[in-house]
């Protein structure tokens with residue numbers, strides 16, 4: 001094992017290989033608050049990549065209902081329990097904020113320091129000799145892959161005994177569930193890659209996309225066991241493992257039909273999203289693996305400037321490149337386990353967004369192209385609304401007639417959206433048309 005710096009943990013950690021970073025990294029932000037659970041993303045992916053024999057159980061993109069849903073079944077609670085078994089109570093953070101005031105230092109430890117162990121730091125203590133040698137993990141049973149959307153829309157209740165229902169009021173609802181959208185996180189320290197005895201898994205230097213070389217793979221399923229997010233899947237008809245490929249032909253911008261002007265476009269799941277919850281991007285990576293400062297890049301801005309989008313289960317240690325705006329109504333303890341200590345602040349920043357953030361939120365899913373840069377044109381004040389904060393207090397949100405503008409990989413304007421929603425009043429003689 002060598003030592004690598006994991007900025008999401010704010011510390012060095014053990015990893016089987018030397019750190020090697022891409023020039024740019026595929027990354028995405030999902031706004032959980034907006035998802036309607038329609039599964040259009042799941043079907044867009046499936047109908048593109050996994051519609052063949054042996055791929056029936058493969059949902060490279062899935063949307064599961066939390067807290068009870070999961071695909072494969074209980075993927076996260078099983079691994080969290082394994083981590084706890086090795087280091088009881090170890091999943092804790094030394095401080096909630098990494099704020100040092102220094103921008104470069106801040107990017108090395110934006111959430112404070114993780115005090116527990118990762119999936120790479122436990123094998124020597126692990127009692128089970130049948131698991132992967134380098135990474136803590138487990139191989140799901142066949143049954144676990146049977147029901148991709150078990151427990152859909154099933155809520156957890158905190159209602160008191162004998163009281164029917166419960167309050168659906170912010171800051172935390174008594175009955176709650178939320179949709180969790182999941183694809184491969186194209187991790188910076190992938191568990192799948194670390195565990196593969198054939199070195200069949202690699203991370204592309206140009207965009208950080210993690211791929212499995214189908215020629216080298218022998219189907220040992222070490223990657224299936226080692227991926228903490230269970231996003232590497234075994235295909236029995238070919239006896240190889242397969243995974244999300246980040247729709248790299250779209251990302252490369254080299255396809256004469258789908259990207260004729262050379263500007264990268266978003267993945268199938270992103271472009272199909274009905275709820276406009278998804279934004280994908282490419283962020284610049286510095287030599288030390290942190291993200292280069294680039295506040296005009298939407299993903300950088302959401303993750304590092306506003307810190308409104310947080311990595312999923314950062315304590316696993318893979319430094320995932322999938323980030324989530326946490327749901328406002330869900331009990332914080334649950335969210336903190338899933339997204340780390342920045343949850344409370346992220347929710348408050350989302351509830352009472354800055355003008356720049358409110359503008360950027362309008363640019364989610366407005367076009368197929370990847371947005372490389374955005375700017376805001378400021379307009380006049382058009383109203384106010386009352387917002388409930390995390391601690392239950394209320395504040396006033398001023399709303400401005402601002403316009404958000406997105407630019408593609410060629411630097412060309414590709415989208416222009418106002419904060420004020422467009423409205424059309426139908427003339428009375430045409431009640432059913434505009």
Ligand code: SF4
Pocket residue numbers: 183184185186187190191192193210226227228229230231232243318
């Ligand atoms: S999410 Fe899993 S499959 Fe994807 S790169 Fe990370 S460890 Fe590998």
Ligand code: SF4
Pocket residue numbers: 034035036037038039040041042063179181272273274275276277278
């Ligand atoms: S398409 Fe968008 S809104 Fe629909 S389930 Fe997928 S992420 Fe949610």
